Amino acid sequence: MSKSVYKIIEMVGSSPDSWEDATQNAVKSAGLSLRDLRIAEVVTLDMKIGEDGIGTIFRARVKLSFKLLSD
Amino acid sequence: MSKSVYKIIEMVGSSPDSWEDATQNAVKSAGLSLRDLRIAEVVTLDMKIGEDGIGTIFRARVKLSFKLLSD
Amino acid sequence: MSKSVYKIIEMVGSSPDSWEDATQNAVKSAGLSLRDLRIAEVVTLDMKIGEDGIGTIFRARVKLSFKLLSD
Amino acid sequence: MSKSVYKIIEMVGSSPDSWEDATQNAVKSAGLSLRDLRIAEVVTLDMKIGEDGIGTIFRARVKLSFKLLSD
Amino acid sequence: MSKSVYKIIEMVGSSPDSWEDATQNAVKSAGLSLRDLRIAEVVTLDMKIGEDGIGTIFRARVKLSFKLLSD
Amino acid sequence: MSKSVYKIIEMVGSSPDSWEDATQNAVKSAGLSLRDLRIAEVVTLDMKIGEDGIGTIFRARVKLSFKLLSD
Amino acid sequence: MSKSVYKIIEMVGSSPDSWEDATQNAVKSAGLSLRDLRIAEVVTLDMKIGEDGIGTIFRARVKLSFKLLSD
Amino acid sequence: MSKSVYKIIEMVGSSPDSWEDATQNAVKSAGLSLRDLRIAEVVTLDMKIGEDGIGTIFRARVKLSFKLLSD
Amino acid sequence: MSKSVYKIIEMVGSSPDSWEDATQNAVKSAGLSLRDLRIAEVVTLDMKIGEDGIGTIFRARVKLSFKLLSD
Amino acid sequence: MSKSVYKIIEMVGSSPDSWEDATQNAVKSAGLSLRDLRIAEVVTLDMKIGEDGIGTIFRARVKLSFKLLSD
Amino acid sequence: MSKSVYKIIEMVGSSPDSWEDATQNAVKSAGLSLRDLRIAEVVTLDMKIGEDGIGTIFRARVKLSFKLLSD
Amino acid sequence: MSKSVYKIIEMVGSSPDSWEDATQNAVKSAGLSLRDLRIAEVVTLDMKIGEDGIGTIFRARVKLSFKLLSD
Numbered sequence: 001m002s003k004s005v006y007k008i009i010e011m012v013g014s015s016p017d018s019w020e021d022a023t024q025n026a027v028k029s030a031g032l033s034l035r036d037l038r039i040a041e042v043v044t045l046d047m048k049i050g051e052d053g054i055g056t057i058f059r060a061r062v063k064l065s066f067k068l069l070s071d
Numbered sequence: 072m073s074k075s076v077y078k079i080i081e082m083v084g085s086s087p088d089s090w091e092d093a094t095q096n097a098v099k100s101a102g103l104s105l106r107d108l109r110i111a112e113v114v115t116l117d118m119k120i121g122e123d124g125i126g127t128i129f130r131a132r133v134k135l136s137f138k139l140l141s142d
Numbered sequence: 143m144s145k146s147v148y149k150i151i152e153m154v155g156s157s158p159d160s161w162e163d164a165t166q167n168a169v170k171s172a173g174l175s176l177r178d179l180r181i182a183e184v185v186t187l188d189m190k191i192g193e194d195g196i197g198t199i200f201r202a203r204v205k206l207s208f209k210l211l212s213d
Numbered sequence: 214m215s216k217s218v219y220k221i222i223e224m225v226g227s228s229p230d231s232w233e234d235a236t237q238n239a240v241k242s243a244g245l246s247l248r249d250l251r252i253a254e255v256v257t258l259d260m261k262i263g264e265d266g267i268g269t270i271f272r273a274r275v276k277l278s279f280k281l282l283s284d
Numbered sequence: 285m286s287k288s289v290y291k292i293i294e295m296v297g298s299s300p301d302s303w304e305d306a307t308q309n310a311v312k313s314a315g316l317s318l319r320d321l322r323i324a325e326v327v328t329l330d331m332k333i334g335e336d337g338i339g340t341i342f343r344a345r346v347k348l349s350f351k352l353l354s355d
Numbered sequence: 356m357s358k359s360v361y362k363i364i365e366m367v368g369s370s371p372d373s374w375e376d377a378t379q380n381a382v383k384s385a386g387l388s389l390r391d392l393r394i395a396e397v398v399t400l401d402m403k404i405g406e407d408g409i410g411t412i413f414r415a416r417v418k419l420s421f422k423l424l425s426d
Numbered sequence: 427m428s429k430s431v432y433k434i435i436e437m438v439g440s441s442p443d444s445w446e447d448a449t450q451n452a453v454k455s456a457g458l459s460l461r462d463l464r465i466a467e468v469v470t471l472d473m474k475i476g477e478d479g480i481g482t483i484f485r486a487r488v489k490l491s492f493k494l495l496s497d
Numbered sequence: 498m499s500k501s502v503y504k505i506i507e508m509v510g511s512s513p514d515s516w517e518d519a520t521q522n523a524v525k526s527a528g529l530s531l532r533d534l535r536i537a538e539v540v541t542l543d544m545k546i547g548e549d550g551i552g553t554i555f556r557a558r559v560k561l562s563f564k565l566l567s568d
Numbered sequence: 569m570s571k572s573v574y575k576i577i578e579m580v581g582s583s584p585d586s587w588e589d590a591t592q593n594a595v596k597s598a599g600l601s602l603r604d605l606r607i608a609e610v611v612t613l614d615m616k617i618g619e620d621g622i623g624t625i626f627r628a629r630v631k632l633s634f635k636l637l638s639d
Numbered sequence: 640m641s642k643s644v645y646k647i648i649e650m651v652g653s654s655p656d657s658w659e660d661a662t663q664n665a666v667k668s669a670g671l672s673l674r675d676l677r678i679a680e681v682v683t684l685d686m687k688i689g690e691d692g693i694g695t696i697f698r699a700r701v702k703l704s705f706k707l708l709s710d
Numbered sequence: 711m712s713k714s715v716y717k718i719i720e721m722v723g724s725s726p727d728s729w730e731d732a733t734q735n736a737v738k739s740a741g742l743s744l745r746d747l748r749i750a751e752v753v754t755l756d757m758k759i760g761e762d763g764i765g766t767i768f769r770a771r772v773k774l775s776f777k778l779l780s781d
Numbered sequence: 782m783s784k785s786v787y788k789i790i791e792m793v794g795s796s797p798d799s800w801e802d803a804t805q806n807a808v809k810s811a812g813l814s815l816r817d818l819r820i821a822e823v824v825t826l827d828m829k830i831g832e833d834g835i836g837t838i839f840r841a842r843v844k845l846s847f848k849l850l851s852d
Contacts, residue, residue: 005721024340029423042328048110068739082210083148090304152276183470183471233615288440292487502581573807677759679756679757730828750830
């Protein structure tokens with residue numbers, strides 16, 4: 001592990017159900033191999049209300065870290 | 072959209088079930104038309120334990136933004 | 143307690159004597175029933191010096207939370 | 214000045230021209246007497262790009278403080 | 285209540301299901317009487333992805349406050 | 356909107372005229388379709404003074420969010 | 427002093443009189459030898475209003491550092 | 498007022514009695530004309546315990562702003 | 569460049585026109601050779617409203633870094 | 640890993656040589672099995688100058704996380 | 711320099727020796743021309759302890775800025 | 782110690798070798814008697830890469846506190 005290097009990217013995922021689901025949607029859409037992903041840290045959470053006052057969407061802004069280089 | 076103005080208020084909602092539910096309870100109690108509400112941003116989350124050690128309540132402190140003026 | 147909702151407002155109180163007194167002046171001037179107020183959290187403290195260099199005023203910027211809805 | 218009390222509210226103003234203009238639009242829409250307003254502190258600034266990629270709007274989220282009580 | 289003293293400790297709980305569950309697991313493992321615990325404040329939330337890209341764990345870093353001394 | 360995903364990148368733009376202009380220069384240089392860009396949030400602002408004490412450049416560090424996936 | 431090690435714990439003290447007094451109550455209740463304590467840093471201050479709107483309590487959340495190991 | 502310029506310096510004052518007193522000691526020791534001083538903003542507060550566990554000193558770290566140039 | 573040392577000072581500049589202008593006014597009033605100044609980082613921005621509700625002043629609190637020692 | 644729980648404690652280590660060494664001294668003095676320790680996160684770094692102006696000590700304030708419960 | 715644009719990416723580098731070395735490893739692994747890189751700002755530092763309690767790795771999370779566009 | 786007053790100044794030191802060395806260079810260049818200096822707190826750390834991609838410089842932005850007044 002002594003020389004491993006990680007890159008961190010920031011994304012926003014959303015879900016009509018929960019912030020956990022929103023986080024998983026962000027991870028799935030990152031276009032990265034899941035083998036290399038390690039952690040999704042929550043930066044901010046919010047809830048968006050539909051234009052017509054109907055329906056709410058939970059959104060999670062997260063930082064994803066994934067391995068660039070193994071030891 | 073070029074001159075729209077929003078006001079932001081801060082509230083704490085609670086729920087025995089989840090922080091998503093606590094956020095929705097804060098929005099419902101804000102006494103505002105849902106048509107004008109746009110976003111509930113999470114400021115802090117906590118969990119309160121009942122006086123007798125029984126029961127937990129999830130609380131979300133949120134900032135609600137709603138439209139004062141449309142373009 | 144499971145569905146109680148709180149609103150939070152931000153105020154600045156002042157006093158020639160102390161920050162404790164400044165906080166209490168902010169609470170008294172909030173125009174809310176004291177029965178509904180719960181906590182005044184300090185956001186920032188400062189001390190203002192009179193225009194002529196005479197007299198100091200202690201000021202406390204606080205967030206007051208009060209109950210909108212009981213369970 | 215020794216017992217003056219201020220209230221602080223949070224708003225978002227917008228303008229197609231500048232963040233200075235966005236701040237002034239927030240102040241004008243606050244529905245308060247300008248005599249009582251004192252300071253608009255910038256919390257965050259952003260720029261929104263139109264749905265069709267045409268047109269940009271500058272937005273300023275500000276905290277407005279105004280006098281509730283004079284000495 | 286006028287002389288009550290609280291101690292605050294920091295813990296990380298985890299759960300395969302939700303951040304609410306992760307918070308409750310941290311509380312249960314704190315080895316404290318639930319009668320004395322009052323609040324678990326969320327410090328950070330993250331989601332860990334399994335070594336082999338399979339399975340996600342939700343983690344909550346929380347500060348627990350519990351009563352040392354009653355009035 | 357319920358499953359839209361955004362990516363966020365961080366850039367620094369500059370302009371001899373204003374921070375608004377610096378922000379727009381960052382957006383234009385991002386190499387992204389303007390149709391997909393939504394918001395440029397200001398992270399920090401500064402002003403750089405030329406090596407020879409002549410000329411000032413306004414710089415804006417911004418976070419740009421753009422849509423990866425529509426609902 | 428070159429190898430001294432300190433531990434830091436977080437506590438909340440309270441007092442009907444002042445935040446200075448609340449800080450001293452937290453220190454006295456920490457159950458540590460005063461010889462080893464060095465500094466109580468204020469994390470947050472608040473004022474709690476009694477359930478019946480009568481009586482206020484000043485509370486100080488502090489970090490106490492005390493020596494584990496001398497040089 | 499339209500072109501006034503202020504300088505801000507950071508100091509730590511101390512007092513055996515209170516943080517208000519510590520702040521005033523910092524101001525008095527700043528070696529500036531009181532006519533030009535305007536505001537002392539609190540950055541951090543702490544309490545130091547004497548080497549022998551006897552005696553406590555309240556310390557306030559403050560930012561002092563004073564006028565360099567009037568309009 | 570390997571041993572250059574910078575000092576950083578904090579100032580507030582103001583202007584009836586813009587925050588860019590306020591920043592430049594702070595730099596000009598710092599009483600330093602422009603050759604040695606390098607960067608003015610924005611700490612906070614606000615807008616002050618005249619005592620009589622007439623006229624607004626834009627203020628920028630900035631940190632100025634200037635070279636003490638060249639390599 | 641799905642139910643592991645960690646506790647986090649805060650310590651200050653010191654060393655005449657480096658902040659890396661100060662961090663390792665904090666870890667060694669924590670009185671915990673190294674098998675259970677996982678991460679020492681840096682909170683703040685400083686350098687203390689000896690009373691007589693001779694000798695400098697590097698200090699690291701760190702948060703140590705260690706496992707309370709394995710899955 | 712008046713229109714230069716920078717991009718900022720976030721990485722984590724590691725080293726068995728020091729945080730300086732960890733930062734250089736992150737820079738080398740970024741896959742960018744060193745001619746275009748300018749600054750690596752430290753976001754957080756930590757030290758990871760080996761699974762078996764043997765060996766420590768210093769890690770630096772850094773933001774790298776590199777030039778996209780020259781004037 | 783009960784009335785000692787400290788002033789705090791902010792500086793940036795640099796070194797080709799380490800952040801510890803950069804901090805010591807800032808202290809040495811402050812032009813203050815070492816007898817009066819007490820602590821250099823790290824505000825930020827970064828690493829600058831030479832114009833031609835050759836050579837790196839470690840920089841430490843620090844706050845130095847030194848005694849203005851003894852008890």
